[in-house]
Amino acid sequence: MPTLxxxxxxxxxxxCATPFTANGAIDFPSxxxxxEFYVDSGVNGVTVLGIMGEADKLTPDERRAVxxxxxxxxxxxxxxxxxxxxxxxxxxxxxxxxxxxxGAAGVMVAPSRGTPxxxxxxxxxxxxxxxxxxxxxxxxxxxxxxTGVPISARGILELTRDLPQIVMLKHEESPALAKITxxxxxxxxxxxxxxxxxxxxxxxxxxxxxRGADGAMTGFAYPEALVETVRLHAEGKDDAAExxxxxxxxxxxLEQQLGLGLAVRKHILMRRGVIADSAxxxxxxxxxxxxxxxxxxxxxxxxxxxxxx
Numbered sequence: 211m212p213t214l215x216x217x218x219x220x221x222x223x224x225x226c227a228t229p230f231t232a233n234g235a236i237d238f239p240s241x242x243x244x245x246e247f248y249v250d251s252g253v254n255g256v257t258v259l260g261i262m263g264e265a266d267k268l269t270p271d272e273r274r275a276v277x278x279x280x281x282x283x284x285x286x287x288x289x290x291x292x293x294x295x296x297x298x299x300x301x302x303x304x305x306x307x308x309x310x311x312x313g314a315a316g317v318m319v320a321p322s323r324g325t326p327x328x329x330x331x332x333x334x335x336x337x338x339x340x341x342x343x344x345x346x347x348x349x350x351x352x353x354x355x356x357t358g359v360p361i362s363a364r365g366i367l368e369l370t371r372d373l374p375q376i377v378m379l380k381h382e383e384s385p386a387l388a389k390i391t392x393x394x395x396x397x398x399x400x401x402x403x404x405x406x407x408x409x410x411x412x413x414x415x416x417x418x419x420x421r422g423a424d425g426a427m428t429g430f431a432y433p434e435a436l437v438e439t440v441r442l443h444a445e446g447k448d449d450a451a452e453x454x455x456x457x458x459x460x461x462x463x464l465e466q467q468l469g470l471g472l473a474v475r476k477h478i479l480m481r482r483g484v485i486a487d488s489a490x491x492x493x494x495x496x497x498x499x500x501x502x503x504x505x506x507x508x509x510x511x512x513x514x515x516x517x518x519x
Contacts, residue, residue, distance in 0.1 A: 213289050215316040215347045217377045218424075219405040220444075221254030222436045223291060225429035227476060228263045228276060229485040234492060236272060240485040242283050247484045249287060251433040254425070256280065257318060257349075259293035261356060262429040262472060267491040270301065274308055281312045289315035291349060294342075297322065303341040316347035318380060321359040328365045339373045348375050349427075352389075353382040353409065355468075363392035370404050380427050382409035387421050394422035411466045412436055416452040419443040430465065431478035432458055432512075457515040461508040470495050477505055 226248065229240035248256055258280050259265040259273055268276065277292055284290060292309035294317045296302040306317050319338055321331045339348065350369065354360040360383065370376045383389060390406060397403050407427035408418045415426055416439060426436045435458045442451035465474045473495050476488040488497070497505075 212286070212313040212315055215255075215289065215291065215349070215378055215405065217403045217405050219255075219378060219407075220424040220440075222252075222425050222433065222440055223255040223257050223289075223407055223427040224248050224251075224253045224433050224436070225260050225262045225409075225427060226256050226258045226280070227429060227472075227479065227485070228259075228265075228268070228491075229476075230487065230489045230491050232487050232489050234489070236268075236276065237486060238279055240487070241276065241279060244479070244484050245280060245283050247482075248433055249284070252437040253288065253433055255289040255291065255315065256284065257291040257293065257427055260318060260351070261293075261320075261353070262475075263293065264472075264491050264494075265293050265295070270305070273305060277309055277312060277314075281314075286313070291316050291318055293318045293351075295320045295351070299337060299341050302338065306342045306346060310346055316349060316378070317342070318349040318351050320351040320353060320357050321361070323357060323359065326354075326359045328361060331359060331361050332365060332369060335369055335373060335376065339375055344375055346375060347377045348373075349378040349380050349407075350376055351380045351382070353380070355382070355384060363389045363396070366404070367393065367396050367401050371402060374402070376404075378405040378407060380409055381406050381418070381423065384410060386410060386414045387417055390418060390421040390423055411462055411471070412439075412455075413462060413466055415439055416443070416448065416455050419451070420448060429475060430458075430462060431475045431482065432461075435462075454519065457519055458512060461505075461512050464505065464508055470497075470501075473497050474501070474505060477502065478509065481506065481509060 229237040292314045294305045406423045409428045439451045480488040
């Protein structure tokens with residue numbers, strides 16, 4: 211039986227990129243190297259077919275092929291969460307069943323795009339949970355900067371109380387910290403505990419951990435930085451965690467550019483020898499020679515800072 215995520219899941223669940231060749235085909239050998247790179251970095255789990263994985267650019271058959279290859283390569287070594295967001299509820303339910311039958315630890319769902327009314331969001335997640343069944347653990351992906359659909363802490367608490375299978379919040383809202391505090395305070399007053407893993411490239415990770423987050427779920431191209439920061443925090447070494455993370459902040463900040471960040475991230479993964487090509491599937495931005503020079507310079511500076519730490 212696969213290990214399922216629950217309300218106490220902690221650590222680093224890295225968001226997996228989907229490597230492509232220069233002509234846009236899925237690069238499965240690079241995907242396998244990427245998975246081994248993540249495992250060697252010490253991550254606790256992997257999340258595939260999310261926004262960073264360019265899942266919306268994949269056909270249904272391609273999504274299944276990617277997930278199948280991930281599960282085969284990892285072979286139960288670490289848990290895998292499947293991104294299953296889809297405009298069609300039937301498609302969402304189908305890919306969920308496929309993923310869970312293959313051994314997924316749970317699924318991640320973002321609210322459907324549309325009028326950003328909280329009652330509509332709550333109703334949507336009731337429909338999702340009815341469609342996929344109560345035994346499937348769900349991660350609520352809270353990324354309004356991309357989806358255009360915000361939700362309040364009160365809304366999250368209502369969902370996780372009324373739908374026990376919503377066990378985790380992937381928290382990516384910005385500003386990033388107040389919602390974590392509100393949820394943890396509500397739990398002290400009797401609300402059920404909710405696992406909180408944070409995104410945004412890890413931009414606010416040390417502060418999120420000190421506010422009560424359980425770890426990270428993001429795709430920073432230096433996963434070892436996420437792992438070590440979370441480990442140091444768990445040991446009560448918050449200053450050491452922040453000192454380490456400070457070394458990565460310039461390059462992390464570059465990765466977080468809206469519209470260009472994934473291209474930067476893939477270029478770094480290519481430069482680190484993990485994937486063969488930094489291509490995004492069209493449509494997507496291409497880095498200029500100036501962009502590439504900036505990235506290479508920051509990578510060198512990051513390596514130098516780490517040696518001096």
